[in-house]
Amino acid sequence: MRTKIGIVTSAKMQKTVVVTVHRSVMHAMYDKRFRVSKKFMADSTGFDLGVGDEVVITECRPLSKNKCFRVTELLKAAPRLADVKMEEIELQTKRDHRDTLAVKTKKQVPAKS
16 A cells, blocks of 8 residues: 655545645656655544644545545644634733733832832
């Protein structure tokens, strides 16, 4: 069975992801390397995958018209944009209305010397 390493480029479908696999090919006449990429649809049951994750896909029986690969391993997970945004929002926002009042009153009180 063939195995390929690629990057998830779309995870909008249910139980299916699109994985882009890049490979280098030598030109027959000019002996120069160039990169060729191909997209494969893969079954992602059992994995929580997002765009940017690096995965290993393995060939299997045809699961649908276009899908004949399964995700077998998650090599590297990409940071989720929602997680990063939530962390930034939590740091910037106040937990309670009293926190904002306390900050305002501290700023308004002049220092006596």
